[in-house]
Amino acid sequence: xxxxKISEIIKEKQPQSTFNFxxxxxxxxxxxxxxxxxxxRNRVYNAAINRGYEAAKQGARTEFVCAVMLFxxxxxxxxxxxxxxxxxxxxxxxxxxxxxxxxQRLTEVSQLEHSYRTALRLATIKINFPAICAAMLHELPxxxxxxxxxxxxxxxxxxxxxxxxxxxxxxxRTANSSQYINHLREMVVAMAKDLRxxxxxxxxxxxxxxxxxxxxxAAKLHEVATESMExxxxxxxxxGIWELRWRLEDLAFKVLQPExxxxxxxxxxxxxxxxxxxxxxxxxxxxxxEAKNANIKCQIEGRFKHFYSIYQKMRxxxxxxxxxxxxxxxxxxxxxxxxxxxxxxxxxxLWRPKKRRMKDYIAAPKSNNYRSLHTTVFxxxxxxxxxxxxxxxxxxxxxxxxxxxxxxxxPKTKTPNWMQDLLVQxxxxxxxxxxxxxxxxxxxxxxxxxxxxxxDVIALPSKSTPVDFAYAIHxxxxxxxxxxxxxxxxxxLDTILSTNDVVEITLNRDQAGPKAEWLNFVETxxxxxxxxxxxxxxxxxxxxxx
Numbered sequence: 001x002x003x004x005k006i007s008e009i010i011k012e013k014q015p016q017s018t019f020n021f022x023x024x025x026x027x028x029x030x031x032x033x034x035x036x037x038x039x040x041r042n043r044v045y046n047a048a049i050n051r052g053y054e055a056a057k058q059g060a061r062t063e064f065v066c067a068v069m070l071f072x073x074x075x076x077x078x079x080x081x082x083x084x085x086x087x088x089x090x091x092x093x094x095x096x097x098x099x100x101x102x103x104q105r106l107t108e109v110s111q112l113e114h115s116y117r118t119a120l121r122l123a124t125i126k127i128n129f130p131a132i133c134a135a136m137l138h139e140l141p142x143x144x145x146x147x148x149x150x151x152x153x154x155x156x157x158x159x160x161x162x163x164x165x166x167x168x169x170x171x172x173r174t175a176n177s178s179q180y181i182n183h184l185r186e187m188v189v190a191m192a193k194d195l196r197x198x199x200x201x202x203x204x205x206x207x208x209x210x211x212x213x214x215x216x217x218a219a220k221l222h223e224v225a226t227e228s229m230e231x232x233x234x235x236x237x238x239x240g241i242w243e244l245r246w247r248l249e250d251l252a253f254k255v256l257q258p259e260x261x262x263x264x265x266x267x268x269x270x271x272x273x274x275x276x277x278x279x280x281x282x283x284x285x286x287x288x289x290e291a292k293n294a295n296i297k298c299q300i301e302g303r304f305k306h307f308y309s310i311y312q313k314m315r316x317x318x319x320x321x322x323x324x325x326x327x328x329x330x331x332x333x334x335x336x337x338x339x340x341x342x343x344x345x346x347x348x349x350l351w352r353p354k355k356r357r358m359k360d361y362i363a364a365p366k367s368n369n370y371r372s373l374h375t376t377v378f379x380x381x382x383x384x385x386x387x388x389x390x391x392x393x394x395x396x397x398x399x400x401x402x403x404x405x406x407x408x409x410x411p412k413t414k415t416p417n418w419m420q421d422l423l424v425q426x427x428x429x430x431x432x433x434x435x436x437x438x439x440x441x442x443x444x445x446x447x448x449x450x451x452x453x454x455x456d457v458i459a460l461p462s463k464s465t466p467v468d469f470a471y472a473i474h475x476x477x478x479x480x481x482x483x484x485x486x487x488x489x490x491x492x493l494d495t496i497l498s499t500n501d502v503v504e505i506t507l508n509r510d511q512a513g514p515k516a517e518w519l520n521f522v523e524t525x526x527x528x529x530x531x532x533x534x535x536x537x538x539x540x541x542x543x544x545x546x
Contacts, residue, residue: 018062025066064123134162209251225255351377471527482508
């Protein structure tokens with residue numbers, strides 16, 4: 001492996017403005033190894049290049065790649081960290097220091113390797129460096145005598161605070177008990193103050209699950225898999241971090257339902273993969289040729305459904321494997337928005353589009369900032385083929401959600417306003433049962449985000465109606481709800497709402513209260529509870545209405 005290969009990957013995958021960090025790091029590496037003995041020089045240099053290549057290949061940020069190339073030199077001489085600070089950057093020096101400290105203090109190699117892999121995954125999802133440093137240090141207070149206070153003193157308050165908050169949610173019990181609810185409350189508080197804490201937790205769990213059968217007992221793995229499936233994967237979905245969500249789901253699925261996982265794995269990898277790869281490569285070749293003729297630079301890759309997603313659809317829709325997996329999918333990355341629409345035109349010229357399957361999330365983004373063009377066409381032999389067309393920035397936001405939004409838009413914001421509002425709402429419930437119900441319905445279920453006429457965001461479970469919306473605002477609004485409009489159009493009260501709908505409720509102050517038939521279509525437990533409580537006051541009237 002050579003430095004030139006690392007340089008090539010960084011130029012291809014990372015912002016051009018960061019390349020000078022790599023050049024400075026390489027100069028420092030050559031200078032530092034030159035002073036070593038011949039044997040040590042080759043060993044340290046080769047180890048640095050190999051580590052740097054592996055990190056770069058996985059898409060880690062440039063400064064992370066720089067840091068891993070300097071680990072051995074910093075470990076040999078603590079003063080070398082000051083040279084890194086002077087010659088390269090604060091981030092490279094800080095993370096190098098974090099690694100050296102973790103290696104010195106952690107007693108088990110497995111703990112060091114887990115911390116490093118967790119930090120590496122964070123470095124690939126465009127999160128900022130204090131969070132990456134905290135991930136490298138997150139095992140120290142548990143497995144060494146290093147305190148959070150010492151970490152704060154050695155580094156800074158931001159890193160120390162992140163490590164401290166991680167300790168509060170290190171283990172999330174997944175039983176319906178007071179201890180479980182207390183852990184959820186601690187997690188909500190930690191997330192409301194800084195979402196990076198829960199993202200560190202997600203990456204830590206992914207690594208633990210990837211070490212399936214290697215470093216952890218079956219009981220411990222089952223515990224990690226359960227909290228990953230029941231809590232962390234749904235939260236990753238809320239945050240729009242698809243890259244973490246599907247990994248959490250698939251890895252937990254493998255532990256919790258090994259036989260079902262094995263069946264799908266065998267069908268997908270052994271029976272289907274060759275045909276799929278051949279088909280997708282044929283499609284890619286044709287598109288690349290047409291894009292070149294149109295002078296559009298693009299990257300095209302095939303997409304496959306993930307195992308847990310396949311399992312869910314087979315179970316929920318009662319369909320066979322072939323029915324679920326008969327749709328091929330490709331993602332096309334282009335330089336700018338204009339190229340997105342031009343590429344869409346090329347795809348539709350090549351193959352006949354399927355009716356009502358074109359979606360423009362660029363003109364109308366989803367509530368989590370997801371933007372892309374979607375279309376389904378009839379490809380070779382009439383096989384349905386999905387296309388997602390978007391820019392590199394849109395692709396990063398699609399995969400990494402709020403983390404990518406920090407990277408591109410507002411790196412100083414720790415928790416976006418819409419998410420903070422949701423989390424603050426959870427903290428208002430003092431009763432354990434109400435808190436658990438609100439947490440589950442608001443954050444862990446599939447949800448939609450709709451707006452009041454004033455622009456306030458209301459989060460609701462999918463399949464919610466205007467009546468659910470009314471009760472989410474206030475119980476009296478729900479009781480007096482007589483009509484509704486969605487996007488300025490009058491609709492029945494049992495209309496199913498969708499994300500980005502603007503909902504307006506018409507009140508009838510003379511209306512005594514809710515109608516019993518509303519219980520047949522409301523979706524939220526909050527609405528059901530208030531309707532039921534009101535009707536229980538008038539048992540005769542209720543039976544008459546029913």
